[in-house]
Amino acid sequence: MAGDKLTLVFFVDALGWEIARKLGCFRDVAPYSYRQRTVLGYSCAAQPTILTGLMPDEHGHWGMFYRTERSDLRALRSLRFLPKVISSHRRFRRPLLNYHRRRTGFTGYYNLYRIPFHLFGAFDLIEKRDIYAPGAFASGAKSIFDHLAAADVPYRVWTWKHELDEGFAELETAIRDDHKMRFSLHYTPYIDAFLHGHVGDDEAVAGAVALIERRIARVVELARETQGDVNVIIFSDHGMAETTGEHDVISVVAALGLRQGSDYQVFYDSTMARFWFESPHARDRIVGALKELDYGTVLSDADLKREGVFFGDRRFGELIFLMNPTRLIVPSYMGGRAPRGMHGFSPEHRDSYAMLASSFEVDPEPTHIRDSFRVMMQAAGLQPGPETVDGHGDSAGLSGTASDSNQEVTA
Ligand SMILES: [Zn+2]
Structure with a gap:
């Protein structure tokens, strides 16, 4: 049995x-x-x-695209002969993505961005299943939704699939009408999209954030009116940095005269270039060229292990070139122009840090976004499985939260 109190979780993407x-x-x-x-x-x-x-090397998801010889996206290769002026246009890519979603039945979040179509034979999508539902991870990793489902906790979730107003309105309706609901998670990409275009414009940012704050406050007020005391948890996944420079890494690598596909393979994210090599010669040439660049760093395996993103099978890259904070790879497979704001830099950069706010004091103090899981579990009165037990296995420290062993009776 889970906690008696309703737990309201709000996930505000990119509100650092x-x-x-x-x-x-x-x-x-x-x-x-x-x-x-x-x-x-x-x-x-x-x-x-x-x-x-x-961490990513435990749940298995890091880049949106990983390298494989057997890609489920390979049908998209047939579009590789389209003129670039058409194939890279938003008015073509957007309907194509919608068609692709329907055709494949993939329920996870993905985008085709400006990835050259011939590469879809070499790269596949990691998030084919909706991560906001149970059973999402091929690695067998259990999410909060697996735990809620296993414990029969009635919950509702709103994700990127819902429009902002639609999600909040449905959540309010659920609070009014669905008295069984004990846990809700409302995710919004609104601030992420806004900050990509406006970070640094303090007035505009304050206005956008205030809008989300008001919506959340209204939901919480309604919940307190109808259900009394409720747990409130608000968190983000990362921050947003104002970009200061763009660099044509693609041309630097192309100028080496090596052939992409036969000598090496590469995926250009907006802040990372991920490489695979077919020969020591290709590796030496590319690593040598990257090390000359003063706007990024070749990450070592030790760096990757420390960050929890080292994959033994190298599916996300044999070598990662990470741009310095605020510098972008432009063009990249993500886009042809530099947005005003971007994330995906070193987690150490001040604008990379995420936040968590709660209506109750959390002990021990959360310091990493993975702690958001623990905070949600504790608030919902759920025990982590043996693989994540911290040695105590209780949810004390979260005042007023009922758990299996400490069922609180509320009036
Ligand atoms: Zn973003």
């Missing part, structure tokens, strides 16, 4: 610690706030870490 602290966000509904280190990578790595409490 720095901006949230500066604006004094959520003080009324969730006065306890914590700075959380993020993981190296993008939301497709960070969100699984939040939902499972595991």
